Amino acid sequence: MPAERARGPRARMLMACALAACLLFGGALTAPPVLADNWQATLRNEGLPGKLVGVDKKHKTFHYFEKKSPLKLRYSYPCVTGQLDGDKQQVNDLKTPEGVYFVEYKIAGGLDFREYGGIAYTLNYPNPVDRLRGKTGHGIWIHSKGFDLVPTKGCVAIGLKDIAEVGPLLTPGTAVVLAEEFDAARQPAPDDGTAAELRGLMRDWSDAWAARSDALFDFYDAPAYSRATEDFGAFRRNKERLFKILSFIKIYNREIHALEGPGYWVTWSEQFYTASNLSTEGIRRLYWQKGDDGKFRIVGMEWTPRDVGMQADFKQGRLVAEAPRNVRTDAGGADPEMPVAPRLDMPEAPAVGAVAASAKPVAAASEQQPKAGPAIAAAAGEQLVAISDPLVPRKTPVAPPAEITWGSGRSMDARQGAPGAENAAPAVPAPPAPAETPATPPQEPAPAAATPQALTPAPQAAPVQEAPPAQEAAPEAFTAEDKAALARDVRAWNKAFAERSADIADFYDRKEYNRLPHALGVPRGPSYDSTMRALQREFRQPWMRVVEREPVLEYHYPVAVSRCEQMVVGPEGAVQGLRTLWWCKDADGEFRIVGSEFKHGEYGLAADYLELVSGEVSRAVEAWRKAWEGARVDDYMAYYTPDAVQGGRAGSRTIRSQKEGLWSRVKPTMVNLSGLRLAMDRRGIRADMTQAYADSAGRSDRGVKTLLLRYDGQGWRIQREDWAPEAPAR
Structure with missing residues (x-):
């Protein structure tokens, strides 16, 4: 009985539904999500790499080529692939995928000898097109077998002697073509364009x-x-x-x-x-x-x-x-x-003298650059080893920047218009509640452990945007000089707030603050004295960071209004919202604040904060990695808080004791980090990355390392460290 008839009408209906779903959810503008079953690879003589692996599934042959003008076959070995024929579609289907893949890294220990022969080279399955076509599974490797070459669960396996010979040539990035048929004897075809x-x-x-x-x-x-x-x-x-x-x-x-x-x-x-x-x-x-x-x-x-x-x-x-x-x-x-x-001491180090002239989100504040201890600062000339993926946006609730952006800029204009010095912006996390919330004054936080230090001038603010006048009493009510003066005053207030300066009181009209008639549109709120006390409590934090977008100005004579999306980050967390200030001219012709308001809201400023601190965090993680790889206990422990948790170990003393005992017997030989992902956390910054580890006893593993880092006023420290090993799948 033919196979199709044997399936029966119900089976044929299910297959038709599956095919329809595949066509519906597969490709976009391009090729439909058809299977790559029985794909016959064709090489073109244009753009070929210097080395290439070709796997012929049908004839069970592994080929290694080198480009010696033209491409030359250097090695050819018997191989085995998945237990079932066809292109891999889903996890555990026992098939080997068909397509173009690339070697990622080598696993040199911790593998079952019978199954893997002790050495494996991982491939980047599923690649983006595989994901587009809805394929699942992972863990497709090139490896050996401890004894006989028997079909795999989806990998490509060659002999022990063969992998010892070709393995050193399978460096990360080597192209691997997996096909049903790969004719090694056929020369690459001329490019059709x-x-x-x-x-x-x-x-x-x-x-x-x-x-x-x-x-x-x-x-x-x-x-x-x-x-x-x-x-x-x-x-x-x-x-x-x-x-x-x-x-x-x-x-x-x-x-x-x-x-x-x-x-x-x-x-x-x-x-x-x-x-x-x-x-x-x-x-x-x-x-x-x-x-x-x-x-x-x-x-x-x-x-x-x-x-x-x-x-x-x-x-x-x-x-x-x-x-x-x-x-x-x-x-x-x-x-x-x-x-x-x-300066290229690490991929994410800001360029010397580089100034990011921001036209949109800007850092409104900048603390004095902390003096990092010897375990914090990366030495000049050192390079960050595959620690970050700066060109792929991190998948967080608020999408952070693809290319991590930090940098220094000119300080905001002073109230009198004097330019400030350029300074690098450090990191910092924020206050439990902002000052100047009208109806409910902020609760006083716990007394700060340290007196706030003077801060450097903040980076240059973006030009203040001017909203179209609304119901302006008369065109001449606010002159061009008035508007320019107000723009300077708004920038100067932002600078004073970011620097936690006592001079911020000079911006307020003590007599008229929150006392103007309702008809002028100024809301009633806390008194001047209450507002100043709230600001003092906020400024009492050990450190504070302000990130904001450019203010928007409105003019409703005799009142002008500035509105600014703003996030404040400090030791207790972060808060963001819309800060509104109402301004009037006093008897001396100076603009003074006669009302203020901060409304909490989500404005996507977490991504801008991540830009600000990413350089520091990545440098700290890289220095921690080097201390770990070098088994330098003191330098390693400098990156942990006293109450740090590492796996089942609680407290930095316990972590130190365990590491001292372990490293006296077995030392790390490799700690590689890649794909660093940063996201804001209520308690600091969460860093996720892929970690590959090996030690002097021959053990190795790979998985996902997650760090919760907190800023302590001097640098970033690890408060929690978690590890999830990557289990092979097929």
Whole structure:
């Protein structure tokens, strides 16, 4: 009986429903979510990488190629793949996926010898196109077998001697083509123009990015990208904001490679990114599919921070950017010349002298840069090893920036208009309640343990926006000079608030504060004395950080109003809302505050705060990693709070005792961190990352490390550390 008839009508109906669902929820503008079953790989002689693995599932053969002009087969071994035929679709289906993948890292210990032979090289399954097509599962590796080569649960396995020979060549980033058929004897075919087109598109994409141009977004298939990589709307909004903040972006690509997969293409390159906020290097991969209009668009993107030597070349002036091909900047003004090489002691270190001229969200406050102890500051010339993923937005309730942006800027104008000095902005978390909430004065917090220290001038505020006049009594009521003076006073008040300055009292009209007639639109609230006491309590915190957007001014003669979205962060947490100040001119012609109000609300300022502190947090995490890898107990423990919790160990003394005993017997040999993700937490900053570990006893593991970090006025300390090992799946 034929197989189809044997299934019966009910089975055929279920299959039809499944196919309809697949077609409904699969691809976007591009190829439908068909299976890659029986995919026969074809190599083109355009954009081939320097080394390549090809796996022929049908003939059970593993091939390793090196590009020696042309591509040459160096090794060929027998191999086994999944127990069932076809392209992998879901977890535990015992199939090996078909497509283009890349080696991620090596596992050198802790594996079952019979199953894995003791060594494995992980692949990036599922890749973005796999996710777009709804595939599930993970843990697809290239490994060996302890004894006989028997079919796997989905991996590719070769012999023990074979993996010992080819394994050292399977470095991170090596391309791996998994196909039903891969003809190693056939020479790469001439390019039909597609590979060359896609390599050019990646260059144009880089040029648009460097130009801070809206043309960048035309390269993406937005619906598909949202399903395969991240929400495209959040990605676009973040990029548009950064284009206005950053004064320059430069992108350097080495050779761009291209490979064809089943229904998609991948282009990738070693890439160096430098901007006014950070510099980093690694491997950039773009996944392309052709839409109904015949144009290729990006449906997925991957970024792997890695030391590829481009930073060193940049420092020595050996990197030369290609001239942009088709894109001109629309970020406002001409693209500036490359500045003096930034300090590259770590990928997320701000460039020396870089000033982020913010036009939108700005940091309104800046504390005195704390003097970090020897265990806090990274030594000059050191590099952060794959600790962050600066170009992929973090998936948090409030989407933080894709490219972590921090930096220093000019201080706000003083009340008299005198410019302030430039200072780097440090980190800090915020007060339990803001001052000047009209109906209910804030509750007094617990007495502060330390007297607030003087703060440096805050970064330059964005220009104050002026709202259209509403019901202005007469056009001449507020002159242009009045409006300019008020804008200066609003910036100066913000600066005094951020610096917790006692001079803030000079901005208030002590006699008229909260006493004007209701007809003028000024709300009644706490008295002047109550407001000053509330501000003093708020300023008594050991430290405080203010992040705000540009104020908006309104004029309703004889009252002017300033409104500003603002977040205040301190030791007890963070609060954000809309701060409104009402101003009137006094007898001396000076603007004074006659009313104030702070309404709590969600304005998405957490992302801006993360920009402000990300550099410090990543430096602290990297220094902690180095202390751990070097088994330096004192330096390692400098990053823990006294009440820290690490797994089942409570308190820094317990953690120290355990580490001293362990490291006297077995020492770490490798601690690698990648994909750092930061999110605001009620108690500080939560940092999640992938961690790979190995020690001198031959043990190794990989999983997700989560740190809860709190700022103590001097630096970031770990209050809680959790670990979740990554279990192999198929």
